[in-house]
Amino acid sequence: MTMSISTGLVSGMDTGALVSQLMQVEAAPQTALKAKLSATQTTATAYRTVNTALQALTTAADTVLKPETWTSTKGTSSTGSVTVAAATGAATGSLTFTVTSVASTHSTVSTTRWASTTTAANLTDIEVRSLDGATSKGTIALDGTESLDQVAAKVNGSKLGLTAAVVQTGTNVFALQISADASGKNAAFSLGGTESFKAASVGRDAELKIGTTADAYVVTSSTNVFQGVLAGTTITVSKEETAPVTVSVVSDPDAVTTKVSALVDAVNSALDTIKKQTNNTPGSTAALRGEYAVTQISGQLLEALSKAVGADSPARIGFELTRDGKLTFTKDKFTAALKDDPALAQTLMAGTPASNGPDGVVGGGDDVAAVPGIAERLRTAAKTASDATTGTLTSLATGQDSMGREIQDRIAAWDVRLAKRKQMLTRQFTAMETALSSLQNQSSWLAGQLNSLS
Template sequence: MTMSVGGLVSGLDTSTLISQLLRAEAAPQTALKTRLSLTEAAASAYRSVNGRFDALRTAAEALAKTETWTAVEATSTASSVTASTDAGAPTGSLTFDVKNTATSHSVIGAATYAATTDSAGFSKLEVLDAGGAVKGTITVGGSGTLADAVTAVNDSSFGLSATAVQVSPGKYRLQVTADASGSAAVFDLRNPANLALLDPPDDFATVTQGVDATLTVGGGTGAYDIVSPTNTFTGVMSGVTITVSKPETAVTVKVAGDPDVAATTMQALVDAANRALSEITVRTDPKGGPAATLKGDSALRGLTSRVLEAASLAVGADGSPATIGLQLNRDGTILFDKATFTTALADDPARARRLAAGGPAGPGPDGVSGNADDIVPGVAQRLLAVAEAASDSSTGTLTLLAKGRDGQADDLQDQIEAWDVRLDRRRQLLTRQFTAMETALGSLQQQSSWLAGQIASLPRSS
């Protein structure tokens, strides 16, 4: 008879005993799991900090771009006139009158109809240009109704749109409008069948005369007009697009440098640097909570020092970054004063740019290398160097630290899995041993019962 390991014979809870024994023997594996959890948390923390430094790199690159410092803004003195600029548009201004805006040419037929299902009265329409020359013919299909004429015009290749306009109840007329505005799109329509008449009537009359938009510059003998088939003028000023919506007088469009672009980009750089510093603080704070998985990390403390130095140390002969609004706070963050930056940019744009974005290293104003006025990397270039050294995907300090923790985690996982195999074998051994014990106890119990029966059957003396 085979007994189970459940302790039915011995009365012991052998399953619990085995679990307790295995739990005690698994103490080293438990320690490995704790180390694995801490190692994975450290790798995640390094990657989190690395993400902040990658963002710092992007912000530093943006400040170093030429277009950040050559940005311009177009303004208009009239709300009905708007202006936009392309990157690198030169500064300047232009004053003009908006003589008129562009309109699309439109004509209406002389015939009237009681319904759109009435016969149009013509099977073809000739399309004429502004000079009266025939451009082509539109053939009316279907049943030749007014509605069919509308469809034929709309489907034609002449750039025209037609509609049946109800001018009064039960009274329709055919109106056709050029899709494009301006004088070049002026057209006329006629029924070629009427040409055979001795005195043909006008088939269509002008509703709106198509004209170009016109700007008039000046009022003297040298005054001149600028025309456009649309209400948008491109290239009147290099890199500038002007859009008009109604006649105006004495409108000035001015293109000037836009310091807000550089200031906003500088603020974004400072914000990115502060977020990187804050992330390091959170991860290394000795009194921090669960997120402080890198307490006492010397590599991160070194990064903090390099970021603060990059933002505060003098930039060659150009002096301190404080002159463009950069200062260090007592809490270890960077402060940016936009007003100071804007003023410095207005007073000396070249110096402000060198301080903020730097430039190619080389001789300074005296033209001689090795002197105190040599051009050195600016704040953005220095922060870019720090960020690249930390976050480069192959050689970055933070990248390598995270990968190192990944390697440790893989090794710990292998050890944990090896312990799984070892503990499983131990469980099997203990199970066999306790099963054997229960079996032996069961056999002894059977023998004891047999002996008791035999003794009880012996004859007793009277």
């Protein structure tokens, strides 16, 4: 039950304010707990902020370590009307051809013209056949009562691979055009029935004549897209080309450089995040100020970047550390190294796997241990800290969460305790006011009695 606080009409004291002030004193431990909860939550958020940066670093390192990264290719074409896209892992090579035709869609138009699209068109069943008329594909049932619009709707709903449209060829003059849904020779058709149709366009395949000698051969496609003529590539043509066209799939060192550069950006982002969250300079309010468990991660990342891989220095492929603990990356130097000695560049970044040595026997005494490269070392350091189940930062953040839940329970217990204390104080002050009121009444009565005696 809620009890109102006496306003001190008898005592003259502001008892409501007194209770509020007393409750502030009583709530001091809970206020301290709330401050501690806020600090705990801020610390957990800071751990997760660093964790997110390290997870991004792990992802970037994983990308660099993928074998297909080091076989990146790109497609080139000698003319703008032919494009070539190389998929991941596409083999290098080239192809020369002429584009003897491009794909087209078969389309027909009715010989009859109508003055209205909403009155009966007097069309009966339309049979759909192959282009040579030898094979029936199905029949569109009509009884002559359908309007031109209704005929078009029935064609579109026939599921025979056709699309119909009513076209206006003049003032109040309409025709029915029926086209194949797909381009290419196999989608071409002929129509039978009471209405005759003329071909507006003939469906044909795109053709590439590969080679320039008598042994040249033809490759066809129902669309203008050719898949796998060169392994792992997609060739798209847009017009006929009588002059020879050469398409090639070549190595793409710039793509490798871009992925390595993304790794460098992820490293610097992680280092910046750690520095910001652990800033230990005078006056710093960083949530993880001077936290060794976090600052040591920076040391691990810097060590991964500075140590030689085997006998080779990371500086050979453009990696250098600055005095303020950041990584610089010279893209041109890396690209040049990748072109001049791709094996060295890959070894420095991805390392070398373990082997059984010259004798090929496990444990033969000449086994060669794996040598982790820069990307693998960075990945290991980042993943050790940020792994979703075993990462040190994950554990630290989870620990803060547990502490926060415990503090919240204690705060909730204080809510109950303070509510009871406030209720007790309210009763005490109310009782005081009641007693004072009673005494005041007795005093007035006694004064009245004395006055009557005199």
